[in-house]
Amino acid sequence: MRAGSQLQIKYYVEPDSAALARRAAHYFVEMAGEAVAAQGRARIAISGGATPKAAFELLADPHQPWRNRMPWKALDLYWVDERSVPPDHADSNYRMTREALLDHVPLRPKQIHRIEGELDPEAAAARYESELRSSFRLEGAGSPRFDLVALGLGDDGHTASLFPHAEALREMSRLVTVSRAPRLDAARITLTWPVINHARSVFFLVSGERKAAILKEVLTGPCDSERLPSQLIWPSSGILTFILDKAAAALLPPTDGEGCGVLERER
Numbered sequence: 277m278r279a280g281s282q283l284q285i286k287y288y289v290e291p292d293s294a295a296l297a298r299r300a301a302h303y304f305v306e307m308a309g310e311a312v313a314a315q316g317r318a319r320i321a322i323s324g325g326a327t328p329k330a331a332f333e334l335l336a337d338p339h340q341p342w343r344n345r346m347p348w349k350a351l352d353l354y355w356v357d358e359r360s361v362p363p364d365h366a367d368s369n370y371r372m373t374r375e376a377l378l379d380h381v382p383l384r385p386k387q388i389h390r391i392e393g394e395l396d397p398e399a400a401a402a403r404y405e406s407e408l409r410s411s412f413r414l415e416g417a418g419s420p421r422f423d424l425v426a427l428g429l430g431d432d433g434h435t436a437s438l439f440p441h442a443e444a445l446r447e448m449s450r451l452v453t454v455s456r457a458p459r460l461d462a463a464r465i466t467l468t469w470p471v472i473n474h475a476r477s478v479f480f481l482v483s484g485e486r487k488a489a490i491l492k493e494v495l496t497g498p499c500d501s502e503r504l505p506s507q508l509i510w511p512s513s514g515i516l517t518f519i520l521d522k523a524a525a526a527l528l529p530p531t532d533g534e535g536c537g538v539l540e541r542e543r
């Protein structure tokens with residue numbers, strides 16, 4: 277689904293990674309609460325990697341304010357992508373989420389929509405696509421509309437498992453595809469970028485000085501989505517949010533007194 281020609285990018289800069297995790301936990305709870313208030317359910321797709329783990333741990337922590345505010349009973353959890361490994365493998369996004377979050381919160385198994393990384397990648401992609409179609413009750417060529425998609429940014433400009441120059445960048449009809457990239461030791465299963473863009477809300481979590489240069493390129497450099505697949509993320513709402521720490525935001529234009537900056541991009 278092609279969004280409009282203009283994209284408003286809002287970025288929030290936190291002092292450090294711990295503050296980033298707190299803002300992310302707050303954002304998860306706020307967006308889930310809004311979705312439940314509007315339609316009785318919240319369907320959120322999360323990414324793997326290292327950055328979101330601290331936010332998941334905060335959501336799971338009974339001594340923090342977010343666990344009791346999350347509408348767990350009305351939440352369905354999905355993954356943006358998964359590595360082609362078993363769910364107990366050290367690289368599994370599901371395993372990271374289970375250890376940081378799922379083992380500690382009251383989500384029932386039917387609320388957890390795992391990508392079956394243990395299967396042949398094409399089979400895993402097909403089964404996840406079928407799970408999306410049935411759980412979103414999609415007819416025909418419909419696309420699932422997540423209430424929130426949480427993404428990360430790789431230091432090569434990838435997001436989800438949409439890697440530079442990968443075949444997966446050109447997949448426009450399937451909801452889920454297999455992604456292979458030269459530097460990857462395992463295939464990955466990923467939502468396609470049109471599905472991500474159909475979400476009501478999309479945010480990136482980006483932390484650390486090693487992401488500063490690529491983040492600047494993605495946000496302020498010329499459009500080159502083959503080389504910088506994160507630039508494909510252009511939500512149909514016309515708004516995209518980045519939650520950053522100071523180190524990652526070091527090369528971006530300064531923020532206002534509230535630690536918030538806004539950039540506009542034209543197609």
Ligand code: 6PG
Nearest residue numbers: 323324325326327428429430436
């Ligand atoms: C994954 C993610 C991937 C991740 C980025 C950033 O499966 O690893 O989907 O896109 O978000 O690589 O990862 P970090 O948060 O570890 O920097």
